Amino acid sequence: MNVFDYVRPASVAEAVAAASEGDAAFLAGGTNLLDLMKAGASHPARLVDITRLPGLDDIEFAADGTIRIGALVKNSDLARDAAFLAAAPAVAEALLAGASPQLRNAATIGGNLMQRTRCAYFYDPHSACNRREAGAGCDARGGDTRNHAVLGWTDACIATHPSDLCVPLVALDAVVEIAGPGGTREVALEVFHALPGETSAAETALLPGELITAVRLPAEAATFAPNARYLKLRERTSYAFALVSAAAALRIEDGRILEARLALGGVAAKPWRARDAERLLAGAAPTPEAFRRAADAALDGAHPSGDNAEKIELAARVAARALALAAAGTPERMPALPGSVFAPAGVNANGGSVHG
Amino acid sequence: MTLSLSLTVNGDRHEVHLEDARPTLLDVLRERLGLVGTKKGCDRGQCGACTVLVDGRRINSCLTLAMSVDGAEITTIEGVARNGAMHPVQAAFIDNDAFQCGYCTPGQIMSAIGLIAEGEAGGDPERIREGMSGNLCRCAAYPGITEAVRDATERLSQNQRKSA
Incomplete structure (x- = not known):
């Protein structure tokens, strides 16, 4: 891991300012970032520790049915929140289908959106990767591709986004709330992540210094519960x-x-x-x-x-x-194996064979 | 520039000074505080050997910068016995033959304590296996581990009933 400058801002404005200059990265749960830094695949010059920022770890249920999930809410806390589970059970199931209990206790909702691809060639600094270094080439082509894309890929990059959480969120029209040097703005999750271009540069809609502050689900989300x-x-x-x-x-x-x-x-x-x-x-x-x-x-x-x-x-x-x-039908209790093809079907099971 | 942090580990408060922010909580526990019960297995969040409780919640200490848990209360395997008596999860691991080489065991036990505190698995072996899936055991003592967690869950709920 490279030596880096460590700062712990006290407000969102300070955090944005600290991340706006140079090669900085926000640190929240750290479960992906530290792993990438240990691999040598990521080497930010400055880590901006946002774990103490106030007001970003609430799950708010507005009177109009909107659910606002603070960026620092932990995966496990969101999945265990009874009101959230009742309103968005597929999101809770996706959360519990991802990673391990220890990782879910550390990982945050904002960080989940920002996690990088798990492409083994991206992770390995000795492999050519256009995501790490534009124009370097792509060693995943012709390599082991079972974790790679079949939709929206280009010759420059065939990586996939590894999130479970984002899959139901995008289905339910989630919106990403962002704070940045120019103020606050919102981006639909559906257009938050970029498909690779010819050179595979930007991975998300975030501009330098911008920070995810919350993810919002519209009221209609709960009508699907x-x-x-x-x-x-x-x-x-x-x-x-x-x-x-x-x-x-x-x-x-x-x-x-x-x-x-x-x-x-x-x-x-x-x-x-x-x-x-x-x-x-x-x-x-x-x-x-x-x-x-x-x-x-x-x-x-x-x-x-x-x-x-x-x-x-x-x-x-x-x-x-x-x-x-x-x-x-959504099961009354979260299955013992969330998201698993081995879990029994729902309350009125009628089919669902994976073998069509 | 020297960085300072304070950690309360197993009830004892420690002031730690770091040259830079790179050391993980795992490194500080092992290298600075001499608490080597917490193991460095993969050092990448995949094996669970480094599991500790931070403010009562189980996490991978290898993927946590020590600086980011400044001020937190940490519980490691060295801190779970009380007055010379093993923690019920420790006793259940021995009684149920839940290990062979023992390297993963501190992480398994800390993870099991976290799982039981979360209160969602109960005595269901499938929920226990899923809840322990972040801890690998290369000796494959998994049947014993599952039985030990089930047994410990029962012992702890009996203790609670007794003290109620």
Whole structure:
């Protein structure tokens, strides 16, 4: 790890000022940043420790139904908050499907949005990586690509965003609140993460010095609570990043889907909102055939970035199964294995086979 | 520039001076305070051998800068026995054969204490396994660990009933 300057500002304004000059990074839970610094993949000259900033660790439920999650709320605290779990069960399930209990006790909501790709070639300073050094090349091409993209990738970069949390958040129209040198602003989570360009430079919408202060869910998010799930396929039952994942949320009335939300994880450099699939489901009956058609629409345009063509079919099956699980109903209690394909189906289980 | 921080570890307050901010909580516990019960396994948050409680919550001390927990109360494996008597989780690990080489055991025990305090697993072996998934055991003593956590959960709830 490189030597760095350490500062502990007392206010958001001080934090933004401290991070606006030079090569600075904000430190919150540190679970990703310190790992990257130990790997030599990241070497900021200054760490701005924001863990003591006041007012950023509340979960607020506004009278109009909006939920505002402070950037410093810990993953585990959000997942365990009874009112939040009731309003956004798929978000809680995604949180509990990610990392380990120790990491969830340290990791923050703002930090989750800002985590870097888990591409092994990005992590290894001896591999060529356009994300670490624009123009250096990409050793992931032709390498081990099971964690890599099948949507929205370019020749410059085939990395995926590893977040579980962001997948249901983007499906539920989350908004990112930002403070920066020019004041405060908001960005929809759907456009917060950038797909790689030809040279793969900016990864998020944040400008130098800008700090995430909160993530907001609109009131409509809670209308999906009775039928909302997160499903994550990984190489072991828990404590692994997603090969592919899906968040599905439905509003069902009289046997018809009024509105559907679907997003995929592990397939692109951003949480992938599948709006075409959502349009196909609006007004449809919640049947396995409708879910499979929607899942295929979600993967429209997908193509392998290496030896990972299987991820396209896997993602379609996981999306279809997540929709079926959502239609079956949100479980009354969080499953023992959150987000797991091995967990039993919901209260009125009717299908959801991962083998289509 | 020297940096200073204060930590309360197992009830004892320590003032620590650092050359720079790089040392993790794990490094300070082991190298500065001589508390080597907390193990450095992977040093990257993957194995859980460095698990300690910070203000009562289990975390990976290898991914925590010491400076960022300035003022916190830390509990390590050295601080869980009381008056020479083992913590019920320690006793349950011995009684249930929950280790072989023992290297991961301090982290397993601290993680189990955190899990039981969180109160969500109860006696359900599947929830215990999921709740302990941040602690690897290369000897694969997992069946014993699961049984030890279940046993310790029961002992602790009996203790609570007795003292109620």
